[in-house]
Amino acid sequence: xxxxxxxxxxxxxIEGDEYLHHLTRYVIESRPMEVSEHIQRILKxxxxxxxxxxxxxxxxxxxxxxxxxxxxxxxxxxxxxxAQQDGKTRRLVHxxxxxxxxVVGSELEALILEMNLIKRYRPQYNIRMKDxxxxxxxxxxxxxxxxxxxxxxxxxxxxxxxxxxxTSVWALHQTLDVLRRVFPYLxxxxxxxxxxxxxxxxxxxxxxxxxxIGAVNQEQYRQMIDNLSKFLEGRAEPILEHLQSEMLVxxxxxxxxxxxxxxxxxxxxxxxxxxxxxVFSSDYVDSDVIAMARSDGEACVQVFFxxxxxxIGREYFVMEGAQEVPDASVLGAFLKxxxxxxxxVPAQLLLPTDVEEAAVIREWLNTRRGGEKVEIFxxxxxxxxxxxxxxxxxxxxxxxxxxxxxxxDSHRQEQALAELQAALELPAPPNRIECYDISNTQGTAAVxxxxxxxxxxxxxxxxxxxxxxxxxxxxxxxSMEEVLNRRFTRWQAAxxxxxAPGGKPDAAFSLLPDLLLxxxxxxxxxxxxxVVERFGLSSQLFVASLAKQHEEIFTPGRAESILLPRQSQxxxxxxxxxxxxxxxxxxxxxxxxxxxxxxxxxxxxPGIGPSRRKALLRHFGGIPEIQQASLEELQKVAxxxxxxxxxxxxxxx
Numbered sequence: 001x002x003x004x005x006x007x008x009x010x011x012x013x014i015e016g017d018e019y020l021h022h023l024t025r026y027v028i029e030s031r032p033m034e035v036s037e038h039i040q041r042i043l044k045x046x047x048x049x050x051x052x053x054x055x056x057x058x059x060x061x062x063x064x065x066x067x068x069x070x071x072x073x074x075x076x077x078x079x080x081x082x083a084q085q086d087g088k089t090r091r092l093v094h095x096x097x098x099x100x101x102x103v104v105g106s107e108l109e110a111l112i113l114e115m116n117l118i119k120r121y122r123p124q125y126n127i128r129m130k131d132x133x134x135x136x137x138x139x140x141x142x143x144x145x146x147x148x149x150x151x152x153x154x155x156x157x158x159x160x161x162x163x164x165x166x167t168s169v170w171a172l173h174q175t176l177d178v179l180r181r182v183f184p185y186l187x188x189x190x191x192x193x194x195x196x197x198x199x200x201x202x203x204x205x206x207x208x209x210x211x212x213i214g215a216v217n218q219e220q221y222r223q224m225i226d227n228l229s230k231f232l233e234g235r236a237e238p239i240l241e242h243l244q245s246e247m248l249v250x251x252x253x254x255x256x257x258x259x260x261x262x263x264x265x266x267x268x269x270x271x272x273x274x275x276x277x278x279v280f281s282s283d284y285v286d287s288d289v290i291a292m293a294r295s296d297g298e299a300c301v302q303v304f305f306x307x308x309x310x311x312i313g314r315e316y317f318v319m320e321g322a323q324e325v326p327d328a329s330v331l332g333a334f335l336k337x338x339x340x341x342x343x344x345v346p347a348q349l350l351l352p353t354d355v356e357e358a359a360v361i362r363e364w365l366n367t368r369r370g371g372e373k374v375e376i377f378x379x380x381x382x383x384x385x386x387x388x389x390x391x392x393x394x395x396x397x398x399x400x401x402x403x404x405x406x407x408x409d410s411h412r413q414e415q416a417l418a419e420l421q422a423a424l425e426l427p428a429p430p431n432r433i434e435c436y437d438i439s440n441t442q443g444t445a446a447v448x449x450x451x452x453x454x455x456x457x458x459x460x461x462x463x464x465x466x467x468x469x470x471x472x473x474x475x476x477x478x479s480m481e482e483v484l485n486r487r488f489t490r491w492q493a494a495x496x497x498x499x500a501p502g503g504k505p506d507a508a509f510s511l512l513p514d515l516l517l518x519x520x521x522x523x524x525x526x527x528x529x530x531v532v533e534r535f536g537l538s539s540q541l542f543v544a545s546l547a548k549q550h551e552e553i554f555t556p557g558r559a560e561s562i563l564l565p566r567q568s569q570x571x572x573x574x575x576x577x578x579x580x581x582x583x584x585x586x587x588x589x590x591x592x593x594x595x596x597x598x599x600x601x602x603x604x605x606p607g608i609g610p611s612r613r614k615a616l617l618r619h620f621g622g623i624p625e626i627q628q629a630s631l632e633e634l635q636k637v638a639x640x641x642x643x644x645x646x647x648x649x650x651x652x653x
Contacts, residue, residue, distance in 0.1 A: 035079055038613055042099050043079070051103040053111045054121075058097040060504060065117045065142075066126040067110040069100050075603065088324040092125045107360050108367075115340050127325060129331035130318040137343070140229055145218060146192045146211050147225045149176065149185045155343060162343035163232040167315050182265050183228040184209045192218075206261075234286075234307025240266065249307035284309040287348040289384075291391035292331060293399045297323040299403065301334050302395035302451075304387060306346075314391075316398045332356040337463040338366075345369045351377045353387050406574040412569050413456030419570030420515070423562055424555060426542055430515035431455055433573075435581040436528075438468075438479045439589035446471060447592055448483035449585035453577050462508035465588040477527050480518060484531040512541050519578050521547040525554045581606050602626075605644075605651045612639045616648075628651045 035043075051071045055064040073196045074597030078093055090531045104110050118126050139152040143159030151454045153174060156160050184207050186192070188200060194214035202208035209224060216224070227242065250259035275326045289304035299322035305313045317338065322330045330356040339345055345368045355361065358376060365374040379385040417429035424430075433453045440446035446468035452459040466486055471478045491512065494505035515531070518524045524543035532538055551571065552561035564571035602613040602623075619637045620626045626634075626648065634645035 002017060007219070012292070012313070012639050013632050036097075039079075039096065039099065043076050046075050046101060047103055048072050049103050050105070050107050050110045051507070052110055052117060053099055053101040054117065054125075055092070055096045055125075056098040056100070056567060057095045060098075062117075062121045062123050063095055064123050065090055065114055065121065067107070067114040069107050071103070075099060075101075085382070087147065108363055111336065111357070111360050111364055115336050118337070119340070125321060127330055128320045129334065129337045130320050135167065135341070137162045137164035137166070138172065138176070139231060140225060140232075141371075141543065142225070142229075146186055146221055148187065149179075149225070149228065151176070155341060160357050163229075163230055164343070165315070165341065167317065167326035171181065179228060179231070180207055183231075185222050185225060185228065186210075225392035233314040234310055285348050286346040287350055288298070288346050289350045289387045289391045290331070290334070291352045291395050292327060292334075293320070294327070294330075295336035295396075295399055295403065298399060298403065299330050299401035300395045300438045301338075302398065304391050313430035314394065316385050316395065318402065326356075327353055328356045332358075332361065335361055339365060339368060344425075345374060347372065347374060348386055349374065350384055351376065351378050351409060352392060354378060381649075413573075416456055419564065419568050420573065423570060424515070424542065424544060426514070428514070430513075430542070432513045433515045433517060433577055434513035435517040435519065435577045436480060436483055437578070437581040437585040438476045438483070440468070440474055440476075440479070441589070443590055445592040446474075446479055447585055447588040448479060449581050449588060450483070450487060450508075451528050451577065451581045451584050452513075453573075453580075456573060458580060463584060464508055465584070476520070477523055480520075480524055481527045481531055485534075486529055488535045488537065512537065514541065516541055516543045517574065517577060517581075518543075518545045519548070519554075520545050520583060522554050525556065543572055546574055548578075551575065593646075605647055607644050607647060612637075612644075615639060623652065 048070050050067075050069050052065060052067045053071060054062050055066075055074060066074070067528075078089070078096075102113060104113055118128065122128055136151050136153050137155060139150050140161040140163075141147045141150070142161050148554045151169070154164075164172075184202075186208060187202065188208075189195075190212060192211050194211060194217065196212040197212045199210045199215070200208065203210040203213070203215070211218070211221045211223060243262055247259050247262040247266060250256075264518050284306070286308070287306040289306060290301060292301045293298060294300075299319040301319060302316050303317070304311055305315075317334065319330055319334060331351060331353065335349070335355060342533060345365055347369075349365075355376070358410065362374060365376075367370065368374075376543050379388060399556065414429075417431065420426070431454060434455075435451050437449050438446065439449070446641040448466040449467060450462075450464040450466070452462035464487075466483045468479045468482060470482050486507065490506065490509040496508035516528060518528045522545070525543065528543050528545070529538075532543055534539065543556060546552070547561070550561075550563070552563060553574065554561050554584045564574075602608050602616065615637050616626055617635075620629060631642065631645045631649065634640050634648055636643060640648075
């Protein structure tokens with residue numbers, strides 16, 4: 001009946017081709033989704049308890065993770081016509097080939113499990129924070145006697161204090177440079193006894209407080225680091241008061257040099273605090289102000305951090321997979337992912353609109369805050385509402401700037417690929433480029449690297465390393481031949497796996513490059529061409545080499561090299577690809593060399609085999625620590641007798 005009514009209205013209101021277009025779209029979207037017998041069995045047997053579900057495509061990849069209070073009802077709802085009004089849900093349902101579920105005890109447990117699964121699998125159809133695993137934090141190693149301050153991308157429960165996340169590593173380093181002049185914390189890894197004869201250079205240039213020589217004791221040093229932590233939390237007033245009182249004490253004691261140093265620190269802190277905008281009274285509850293801007297399927301979330309009544313910082317985060325998703329769902333996904341990793345949760349969140357699952361998110365945030373209550377509300381007027389609007393304006397400006405940058409980058413990449421196509425006389429732009437390099441030290445610990453660029457940007461998930469097995473001595477030509485032989489052998493295996501039932505080929509090897517680039521000159525090119533011909537792939541990919549001295553590109557059957565213009569985007573791209581292959585090869589080689597070096601030093605000790613070597617390294621961490629260990633400490637390792645301990649000391653002396 002619905003389609004007949006549409007036909008009647010369509011005949012009256014729509015004419016010609018436009019009518020046919022609307023009619024076709026309606027019929028396609030209105031007809032019920034065909035559900036396979038396998039999915040029907042899953043829907044019938046799904047439990048009615050809370051839990052999470054994982055939807056997979058025909059290749060077995062997880063494409064969506066969700067949670068539900070009633071798994072059976074929630075899963076069935078996807079296949080009702082009313083649930084498929086938006087295009088994203090229709091596309092998701094169309095690709096569902098299998099569904100798995102996990103039953104939990106409550107909706108809160110389901111929420112936590114859902115967040116962990118999304119973080120682990122990053123499914124295509126879920127809303128995700130872009131590169132959320134990579135955001136840096138400031139880490140104060142509070143568990144150490146003399147805490148240091150570092151930058152980390154992993155938050156672990158080790159007694160340290162964490163501040164962040166930050167989206168700009170450059171800005172984070174700038175922040176620490178300023179803080180270090182005010183709070184000169186340790187950056188070396190020496191053991192602090194306070195009895196060293198002389199300090200390092202950092203003490204002389206006033207970038208270290210000198211606990212190593214006893215210039216400050218442990219209590220004074222930890223007080224300084226505590227002040228740094230309070231400053232990062234937005235608590236500047238106690239620090240100002242402390243510095244002011246210390247300066248007066250030093251002045252009264254006629255210690256004018258110390259008083260002058262404290263005065264300079266006081267002024268530095270005051271300058272930083274002056275740049276922090278006062279928005280509320282100092283006793284105002286700590287808050288995060290969150291707003292969002294959207295454009296052409298992109299979403300940018302802006303967060304203002306209000307601490308002690310001051311706006312102490314702001315960060316933006318780009319959300320992926322937000323197309324055709326309501327604002328409430330995008331904001332809800334952001335809250336769950338952002339506060340899952342953030343070390344601290346404020347007492348109040350100010351939002352531009354209500355979010356989905358607000359009750360269970362609030363319950364979860366209360367647990368993240370140690371049982372203390374977290375308020376989530378949408379201010380309708382007043383200063384709080386103005387702050388949300390300001391955050392939204394900032395989000396819109398940030399999104400516009402990012403889109404302009406993305407468009408510029410995309411244009412440069414397209415230009416680079418077009419220039420390479422023209423210079424190398426390729427039938428199409430080389431959308432997938434693979435580059436290979438060899439790294440070794442006099443033929444030892446030789447490693448080959450394979451890096452992949454797609455559409456002009458690195459595809460790091462497809463990077464691979466090859467430990468050279470068949471080549472003896474420093475023979476880069478033979479090593480390159482071995483690497484390429486193994487790469488295309490794995491391509492053949494990937495093709496076979498793709499044909500086998502249930503086969504899962506390695507994506508890095510299942511695709512062939514449009515352009516295969518090797519680092520070197522004509523010799524390396526000849527070896528690469530020979531391998532490609534041996535596998536019968538000459539007609540399917542193009543081979544070239546890049547010689548570093550004059551940045552010459554050599555191609556098969558061409559006597560003269562190709563020199564791209566010095567300022568061309570095509571040259572910048574091949575240089576970047578080559579340099580990335582070189583970096584990856586050197587890094588892999590160093591790791592293999594270091595591992596081999598450690599193993600050889602320990603393996604040379606009579607009585608130390610693989611298991612005891614592994615136990616020693618696990619217990620002490622490295623050769624220097626083993627060298628410094630006493631006989632008694634060595635004997636604490638399983639399998640190390642007094643005789644073996646003495647042999648270790650003698651061998652490593």
